[in-house]
Amino acid sequence: MTLDVLPSQQSVHAVLLEGVQRGEEAAFRDLYDLTRARVHQVVLATTRSPEHAAEVVQEVYLYVWLHATTFDADRGSVLGWILMLARRRAVDRVRHVVRTNRREQRDAASTALTVPDVADLGLARHEAARLRGALQHLSELQRDAVVLTFLGGYTHEQAAVLLGVPLGTLKTRVRAGVMRLRHRLEAPAA
Known part of the structure; x- marks a missing residue:
């Protein structure tokens, strides 16, 4: 007796598979009903995911329906x-899921390390040049106060x-400097 299946069950499976080989939908339905619980149990134990198990069971029975003629009784039982x-x-x-997860992790890591877009770099340089230009229009006292507090940290x-x-003096210089910077930076670029 193979796989805890009685000889009479083995012969029932064999008869049903012969019907499947002839394209009999009723035979396929009966074979499915007799074996699906065992197949699902084996698949779930391997995948450990009910969603993946359901999909794999579907794939298995689709294969059985389409390739029933490839079964060789000399190599084992129908259930086997x-x-x-x-x-x-x-x-x-499981291998596919593992590969996909690794690829997604690798892609996420490489995305985090990608070089910024050239357009973004150009825009950042342009904005930095505008800020440097606007800072030149502050008094030296205001510029020092703003640079230390905003850019120097x-x-x-x-x-x-x-x-x-x-x-209080520093705060006044920072406030006045920031207002002048805002006025300069909000003006259209020349």
Whole structure:
């Protein structure tokens, strides 16, 4: 007895497969009903995914319907043949999923490391040039205060100490400088 199937079940499977080989839909339906639970169990154990298992079971039975004539009784039982097809397809599905996940991870990693678009670089350079030009129109005191606090990353308190001015004075210079920059940058580019 192969695969916990009684000899009478083996002969029923064989008779049904012969009907499938002749294109009998009723024979296929009966063979499916008799074997699908076992096939699903084997596929689910391999894929560990109900969604993938359902798809693989469908593929297996489609193959059985289309290629029933390739079954060789000298090589084993009908159920053994169907379960072998199921295991192979399930392993193929797992391999495909693993490859797809690796490819997606690799693509995500390479996307994160891609070189910026040339147009984006050009735009950034243009904006940086406009900012440098606008900074030239500030007084030296305002420029130093704005550059330290906005571009240098210093807090207002740190910038005040570095420039040797009271905190209120620094804040006034930053506020006036930012207003002049905003006015210059909002004006249409010449």
